[in-house]
Amino acid sequence: REEGLFYGLDLGGTNFRVLRVQLGGIEKHVVNRESREVSIPPQLMSGSSSELFGFIASELAKFVADEEKCANVLSNGKKRELGFTFSFPVKQRSVASGTLVKWTKAFSIDDAVGEDVVAELQTAMEKQGLDMHVAALINDAVGTLAGARYYDRDVVAGVIFGTGTNAAYVEKANSIPKWEGELPNSGDMVINMEWGNFCSSHLPVTEYDRELDKESLNPGEQIYEKLMSGMYLGEIVRRVLLKMSLQSSIFGNIDHTKLKTHFLLRTPHISAMHHDETPDLKIVAEKLEENLEITGTSLETRKLVVEICDIVARRAARLAAAGLAGILKKLGRDGNAQEQRSVIAIDGGLFEHYTKFRECLEITLGELLAEYASKSVAVKHADDGSGIGAALIAASQSQYRNVE
Template identity: 30%
Template sequence: MQFDPEEDFPEAWKLLKPFMLSDETLVTLRNSMSRELLKGLARDTHDQSSVPCLLSYVQQLPTSHERGRFLALEMWPTNCRIMLVKFGSEKDIYMSSKCVIVPHTVAASRGTTLFNFLAYNIAVFVRDKKVEKDNLPMGIAFAFELNKLSLDVGILLRWTKGYGAQGAVGKDVVQLLRNALDEYKDIHINLNSIVNIAIGALMAVSWSHPNCRMGLIVGTNTNAAYVEKTESCELYDGDPSIPIMIINTGWGNFGGNGHLELIRNEFDKLVDSVSSVPGTKFYEKCISTLYMGELVRLIVVRLMNMGVIFKGASMDYFGIQWKMEMKSIMAIESDPPNVYTSAQAVMEKFRIRNCSQRDLATLRFICKTVSLRSAQLVAVGVACLINRMNSPNISIAVEGGVYRLYPSYQMNLNKYALMLTNPQNKFEFIIAEDSPGVGAAIVAGLA
């Protein structure tokens, strides 16, 4: 049967009403972000902005005529990838890579232990590829917060969950890795650059799509990078004749100046209070996969406690913080209309069996509403940057499984980005098939 949420599950409808954003609210948020962006670019107001607009010192885009072999290291919260990338022709990128899981004992130990571990694995890789003597340029694509002081100087501001290598915070990541690599006298690598993941995605896609001007991350965290005019970057003290500067927006912090208070609801505040960084990253906490799962879980728990959904079911599993994952939300939404096979399979994992259609329809409605808001808020940021660049044709590199694997999210992001963007600025989203490490390799080559 077809359910009408407002009539058939009024309690859920009432709880979710604050997640439903009007077009006017989205326009207000886009305009607020545009103002914060300008504050971030300006010298006098930079420190007060919730969109810090950090300089990347990457000032050229690939021409697709780059040739040669380059090395890259991709650093993610759970693993690293060491890559040898060879650019043969416009169509031909040869990539050989090795994925390295960072053991918890290493991630939680001292900074020197972590970088010695990375250097050891890089040494094994380059010897295996027989390029240890070639002094190949190497770039790092880095998924943690940095303060960039130049192309090859990135001061680590903080690790995310799981990393305790405190000795590295406040230090230059590139220098830490260089020091560790110095121990291997037979190895010659020119480690010359570091970029964040959004910039890596932008550079990787712009090699084959010359109109690419934005890198977008929607995954366990969210961020965006875009191409700005150098003259607008007041914090830049270098050569003003180079026309562009890629900016790392750091937009996950948007809302720090109160701009999101008009949409943050009791569940957002609850998620914030139990997060590893309470009181910060309000925009990210409304968007990223980690927090979407927890929002859905908290809403379901509230409805279970009210006795209106999954009556009599045990909360032993559903009551565990962070237990609801994004892949479960995608599965719940993947069923065709009036079919709830995948939704029931998800609930089986939580030891909740034989659910009624109405309960599963309510669950799907919750997932749909939370994920729609996430897509709308990403569209706010995307539109803000497209309008800022004001270019007739822009490609956007998207990194993260949500866009690739979640059709309704993709559709909603496109729909609302279109609504919030100036009509003369045409744009398209391109899934970053090549990883950000390829972008880091390109940056290393250009450097």
């Protein structure tokens, strides 16, 4: 119901996004939105907490400064409200505070672990002279769920398939064994699954996955994520190509320096090769040369590279679909004696840009569900869902404070 300008900050991978949303109330919903994406310098991902949050705050201040050009749309001089999407495991004790449990993906900033990330950001913004209040701390899965459910009440889950992966869904509060205290008035509760850390003996882990995990910043953790998220798919393909090249002559007599470099082959590179439809697989040849300095490959070798990309991406998509089916099964929406529409909102670059991954995920989900559910379940892309969700939750917290 709230009207005015609200902000979202989405930090979860190698980039972060700042977002400004103008809400028009219950009738007009989102009137306008603007966003900016910023790459995080690699050295800040393993530096100090003050350096990382200082950089984020400075970029946020630049973004806010641009609003002076349209200052007439500010809400009566109110303090700026920010929803902070922080997509790493936190121990959250209130809507606007949470201590970092551990880093995932490519981050390793020791002095931030155990600290309140909201306080760190608030301090950094104050140093920048930025008059902004962090109204809510969420993660990208919860933000995607909130943003999508704002438009469609049939949305039951928000899921991220990007640099990392996570999911959140709406559960009946009386179905939560860990719940303590009074039940919420709505009877519902959002469950942040942190499913990237799921591990099971049933997962199809290979020698390449085991070596990748052993050499990662967080060995033994985030196994599900390491099998299917955007940060790791290119690296898995690189490791397969390296072993094949060392044990055979598929690439000829090459210098293996590049091929031995960790994370040199990224998921956008394997996506481009996987989607190559040129008769001679010209794009595959270009990517091998540009990224790995492999030249003079035969057409048969290039076809083999595409097949490896397909195997790795298909495994990821089918594992992703299994996770979605698990949520629907838990909610009783997997086709067993129910007729309600169920929507899963998905955000993240892997789902958005890797077409074959997305198509395989959707086909597999249909295979896993009972006949009726495959028709009543919809998967939709939630464009910038987590950023909008963060701004919406900030707006809702602002409204509650005004009521109080």
